[in-house]
Amino acid sequence: MARLISLVEDGHGSLREVMAALAPHAGNAWVIGITGSPGVGKSTTTTALVGAFRERGLRVGVLAVDPSSPFSGGALLGDRIRMQDHALDPEVYIRSMASRGHLGGLSFTTPQAIRVLDAAGCDVVLVETVGVGQSEVEIAGLADTSVVLLAPGMGDGIQAAKAGILEIGDVFVVNKADREGADATVRDLRHMISLGDRTEPGLWRPPVVKTVAAQKIGIDEVMEALDKHRAFIEEDGELDRRRERRVADEIETIALATLRTRLGHLGGREGVTALARDVVAGRIDPYAAADRLLEQLGT
Incomplete structure (x- = not known):
């Protein structure tokens, strides 16, 4: 898997042959995108979700996209360092990828890397974006379910109201909910969601869940929200439409x-x-x- 993703990242000449071989085996993984501003706890939440999916006996792949230096082109790839809880689990594969200057919070090669993990038998693929702010709307076009993380005391209530951020979330998570202002952030989010067109019958209305991911508090509620969203989009055919748009x-x-x-x-x-x-x-x-x-x- 590591070698295949390296071929993807390098744009190797054998990539067409590799993708042709993988095509019959892909198309089964549930792709979940996780985005949010720096410091909201994306890696901690991702680690907690990996643990929850592993408790269900599912094989999990993680793609953590890190920002690249505009000067050297390199990246620290520190998300993998923060996910050491599952480093020895053979049913969990974690790969850090450099954005290489690509905007939108993802790497240019992320779709092909997802296909590698999908074809390798991962039941769930978690994609964690760079975390640079309001530009990270690209994940909505890549994931079956998009999770937007916010935290109290960071102005995230206002950030969510800005163009793109409110629209891309299928599930909103207010992490670090033990901090002052968490209830106000939840209230603001629910109010802004109510102002949108998602209150119409037959449309998914994103839930707002409070968590303290570092202590695994609220993760069960997040899993429940993810399950409900997947059932919803499978029932009305939206899952197939999303995947067709993605491809x-x-x-x-x-x-x-x-x-x-x-x-x-x-x-x-x-x-x-x-x-x-x-x-x-x-x-x-x-x-x-x-x-x-x-x-x-x-x-």
Whole structure:
């Protein structure tokens, strides 16, 4: 599994062959995304959820995405260090991945890495995002169930009201609920959810659960909320629709990456540079230049 994910991250030449071999074995794992601002306890909550799923006898995979340095490109990959409770469990696989500058809280290669864990027999795949703030809405398109973590005293009640954050959550968790202001954060969240369109009949209304993940308090309630959401989206067909959208996005991303590679080769032959000179000189417009470029690519 480690070698396969390394092939994914490196964009190895054998990746197409690997994915073709994995395809018949994938499509069974329950993908749960966990996101939230830095310091809310994502890794602690993820560790607690791994323990809860293991108590059910399920095989669990964890992808923890860490931010990359804009200078060196490296990453500390510290989430794996914080999840040592399950390091010796053969039914738990934990992999840290660097975001490599990709925005949205995930790594560019996360969808393929999920497929590796899925095909390897993981019943549940937990994906923990970078944790950089409001940009982490990409997890909603990747997960079957999205969990948004917040904590009292961090202004998270206001953060949740901002564009994208409230909409992506299927389950909201107010962690560190032993702190002052937890009840107020829960109340604010429930009020904001009530203002949205999720109060209409037939739509999922996200529950708000209080936890103290470090002490495993409230984890049973989170598991119950996750189970209810999965049953809900399975019953009305939303689970299949989410997975189809996820794969459609993945296909588009792969196609665009291939196109960029071809564009790069073309640029090396001065094709793009020549067109740019024509645009700067006013001989053609950018749209006409783009059309000519696509013609050169045979698109």
